[in-house]
Amino acid sequence: MTEASTVVRVAARGEGVTADGRHVPFAAPGDRLLENGMIEAGPHHQTPPCRHFPECGGCQLQHLDDAAWSQFIVDRIAGALAGQGLSAEIRAPALSPPRTRRRATLHAEPSGRVGFAVEKSHAIVDLAECHVLAPELFALVAPLRRLIHVLRPRRRLDIHLTLADQGVDLLVNGIMPEGLAAAEAITAFAETNRLARMAFDEGYGPEARWEPDAVTITLGGVPVPLPPASFLQATREGEAALVQAVKSIVGEASIVADLFAGLGTFAFAMPGRVYAAEAGREAIMALKAAAARSHRQVFTEHRDLYRRPLTPAELDRFGAIVIDPPRAGAKEQAEALAASRAPRLAYVSCNPSSFARDVKVITEGGWQIDWIQPVGQFRWSTHVELAASLSRNS
Structure with a gap:
């Protein structure tokens, strides 16, 4: 095995690059590309912790340890400069650390599938686990599936989740539920899951259906009003x-x-x-x-x-x-x-x-x-x- 077949860096889109310039998907620095096309794992290649990797588009680099991920970040900046x-x-x-993301956008199908999109696809990975979302956000995935069945959307929905001072702020884009059954289901969902706010937007601006207290996010020690789906x-x-x-x-x-x-x-x-x-x-x-x-x-x-x-x-x-x-x-x-x-x-x-x-x-x-x-x-x-x-x- 020659040094030319050793992965020396990770390119901008996440693929490993060998010393002789070949691009190898899901390879880490120190890995070796074998003659049969297989990868021999090196010291920076870790076992991806999530069952959905690499199908789920939420992550591209779960095969890298922290040292390799850090070097990737430094290389991206140095290369741009x-x-x-x-x-x-x-x-x-x-x-x-893992499981610390406090804001994310998930997608939901009328069938009840809820998750991130497949890499380079509109298909949705139905999340059974997630190693990046804060636990408070991931805990809503299963309840959201049940709510979707009640609301019966006709098209795919975008669900914006943000962890605010008062709890999870949830905005659903693509539907404006109507009727008593929908109203009761939304109230029950919000109460049971202790949401800070639940709002819907069909294209004309968010309409809050649940907000017992004004929602804020504390920045620099100051509680700031939090508009739905804010950055x-x-x-x-x-x-x-x-x-x-x-x-x-x-x-x-x-x-x-x-x-x-x-x-x-x-x-x-x-x-x-x-x-x-x-x-x-x-x-x-x-x-x-x-x-x-x-x-x-x-x-x-x-x-x-x-x-x-x-x-x-x-x-x-x-x-x-x-x-x-x-x-x-x-x-x-x-x-x-x-x-x-x-x-x-x-x-x-x-x-x-x-x-x-x-x-x-x-x-x-x-x-x-x-x-x-x-x-x-x-x-x-x-x-x-x-x-x-x-x-x-x-």
Whole structure:
């Protein structure tokens, strides 16, 4: 067996790559590709813990141990930077443990099947176990099957689950149940499973059918109103790692800009005054209400940062800037950041490619990358998150 047949890395989509460039599905670094096409497991190849792997699209990397998964995350970021001619110190990834995902979208068929979609397919894996979902979320899978039979949907449903302060917040997209039998079934389901809220949306906006108390999510010690299916960091551990990294970058800055602020994950963790900009109306209104009730110095603006990014003159007023854009990145805002004179920048990203593209623009404006903290909060997936520290060249 030659060294050419040894798997040396894991590619972006999760397949192993041998030293001579062959791609091998479900192979880990250190595995060997035998002449008959079989894989001889190496030191980083673990037995996948879930019976649904690899059919279920919820995970792609259950065959990797934590060391190999960490290296995959680092390689993804380093590769994206190299593609832009950049390099930086990349710290050891912060990995979320199994069974800690606090938000997820499952799918349900009229037949009662409930689960994630099959990889690269619309078919649904009927979940019998799950090693990534928080137990509070997975506990609803079997009861949901029974509820689906009562509601009798005519098409596939999307079920958004979020673990809020008061319990599980559940939004069902694709149906608006009518009639006494449906109403009684929904109430019984919500009561029995101690839901925080249950809402339905047939395309005209969510309608809550059960919400005994106002639903909140605590961010930075502040209870924030939680609109249905709102964006949150996927795990508490992942959120804590990102917040810690951002706080270390911001330091003691007396006034901070939080761009693409969402519900305030970073805004409420900052020590000084915060300007928070967000395009989502429900999110920014929730942030504003929470700031007012908690008497925090967070000043909000409903602002589309793609159409109307902050100008260099506006950015220059802040001692530090935090930016956490969607997967597409923030090209227009990056151009303004490059021209600004703010001293410190925390860039949080869920897409190494758009991050590297934006940071290339920013560094060309006289900034440098100090370090990058990767975060693996989508357990055993190819999804990568990070927080990067940038500062002005002296």
